[in-house]
Amino acid sequence: MVEMETRIRHEALVDAIRQVLAREGVTESIGRIEADLMAEADLLGVPSHGVRMLPGLVKAIRDGRCKANPQLVVTRERGATCVLDCDHGTGRYTAVQAMSHAVARAGQFGVGVCLALNTTHWGRAHAYACRAAQAGMIGLCTTNAIPNMLAWGSTRPLLGNNPLAIAAPRGTGRAPIVLDMAMSQAAVGKIGTYLREGKSVPPGWGLDASGRPTSDAAAILESGKLLPFGDHKGAGLALMMELLTGALAGGLLSQEIIQHDSSGLDPNATKLFLALDVGAFVDRERFAQRVEDLISLIQTIEPGLEISLPGGRGWQTRDRYLIEGIPIHADIAASLRTIGFPL
Numbered sequence: 001m002v003e004m005e006t007r008i009r010h011e012a013l014v015d016a017i018r019q020v021l022a023r024e025g026v027t028e029s030i031g032r033i034e035a036d037l038m039a040e041a042d043l044l045g046v047p048s049h050g051v052r053m054l055p056g057l058v059k060a061i062r063d064g065r066c067k068a069n070p071q072l073v074v075t076r077e078r079g080a081t082c083v084l085d086c087d088h089g090t091g092r093y094t095a096v097q098a099m100s101h102a103v104a105r106a107g108q109f110g111v112g113v114c115l116a117l118n119t120t121h122w123g124r125a126h127a128y129a130c131r132a133a134q135a136g137m138i139g140l141c142t143t144n145a146i147p148n149m150l151a152w153g154s155t156r157p158l159l160g161n162n163p164l165a166i167a168a169p170r171g172t173g174r175a176p177i178v179l180d181m182a183m184s185q186a187a188v189g190k191i192g193t194y195l196r197e198g199k200s201v202p203p204g205w206g207l208d209a210s211g212r213p214t215s216d217a218a219a220i221l222e223s224g225k226l227l228p229f230g231d232h233k234g235a236g237l238a239l240m241m242e243l244l245t246g247a248l249a250g251g252l253l254s255q256e257i258i259q260h261d262s263s264g265l266d267p268n269a270t271k272l273f274l275a276l277d278v279g280a281f282v283d284r285e286r287f288a289q290r291v292e293d294l295i296s297l298i299q300t301i302e303p304g305l306e307i308s309l310p311g312g313r314g315w316q317t318r319d320r321y322l323i324e325g326i327p328i329h330a331d332i333a334a335s336l337r338t339i340g341f342p343l
Contacts, residue, residue, distance in 0.1 A: 007325030045317035048189025049124040080109035091122035110280030125165035126180035133167035133176035151235035162241035171288035178311035183238035245270040
C-alpha cells in the first residue's frame with residue numbers, strides 16, 4: 001500500500017522551509033516570515049497555499065523573477081495612505097510589510113491604506129487581513145492576478161479570480177473572524193487539492209476544454225475555465241478588485257501580467273491593504289460585544305442549525321494539527337524533495 005501522506009510537526013515545518021530559503025540567499029528575517037506564513041496555510045488546513053508553493057518560489061528566486069532580499073521603498077504617501085514598491089520580493093514578506101504600513105497609519109488616522117506594487121504571489125490572503133485583526137483592527141486586502149476565470153459568457157479566461165479577505169477582531173482570547181474568498185467558485189489551488197486527493201469537484205466550479213460543465217478536476221485545470229461565483233456577481237467583483245489594484249496603481253492589469261509571466265508567480269501584480277482602527281469609531285469593548293451579539297443571534301435563532309463562522313474551520317484544524325502533526329500529501333512531499341526539503 002502506497003503511503004498517501006506523511007505528518008510533520010508545525011515547528012519542524014517552519015524550520016525546514018526557513019532552511020531551504022536560507023540556502024537560496026534569503027535572510028533570516030525575511031525567511032522567518034515566509035516560513036511562518038507558508039506553514040500557517042497548511043496548519044489551518046489549506047494545503048493549496050502552503051508548503052506546496054515552496055518549489056515554485058525557489059525556482060522563481062533562482063530564475064531572478066523574485067528577489068531573495070528586496071529593497072522596499074515608500075514611493076508616495078499622503079496622510080493615511082501610501083504606495084509601497086516591493087521590488088519583486090517574496091510575496092508573504094512584502095505583504096506583511098504592506099499591511100504593517102496600513103495598520104500603523106490606522107493607528108494614527110483611524111484608517112490606513114497601503115497599495116503595494118511589484119509584488120509576487122502572497123500565498124493566502126487570509127494571513128494579512130488576520131494580522132490586522134490581531135492588532136485590534138478590521139483588515140481588508142485584495143490583489144489582481146493572471147486571468148484564470150471565465151466571465152460574462154467568455155470562452156477564455158477573462159479576469160483573475162482576484163481574492164478578497166476581510167477580518168474582524170473578536171476581543172481578547174478569541175480568534176478573529178476571517179473571510180477569505182476567490183472571485184471564482186473555487187480557487188485554482190483548491191481544485192488542485194481535489195485532483196491530488198482523487199475527488200470529484202462539486203458542480204459549477206468549471207468547464208472542460210469543450211466548454212461543458214464537469215466534475216473532473218483535471219479537466220478544469222487543463223482547460224483553465226474556472227467559473228465565477230454567483231455568475232455576474234463574482235465577475236463584477238473581480239473587475240472591481242482589478243480597479244482597486246492594478247488600475248489604482250497605474251500598473252499592470254491581469255491580461256498584461258500574464259504576458260510577462262504565466263507561471264502563477266504573478267510578478268508585477270498589485271495588492272491593496274486596508275486597516276480600520278475600531279477604536280476610532282466606537283469603544284472597542286462595545287464593538288466586541290456587538291460582534292458576540294451577532295454571532296449568538298445567528299447561532300441560536302434557528303434550533304438545530306449549525307453555522308460555521310468564516311475562518312472557523314481553520315482554527316479548529318489548527319488545534320488538531322498542533323497535536324497530530326500537519327499532513328503532507330505524497331505528491332507534495334515528492335516535489336519538496338527535489339529542492340532538498342528535509343522530509
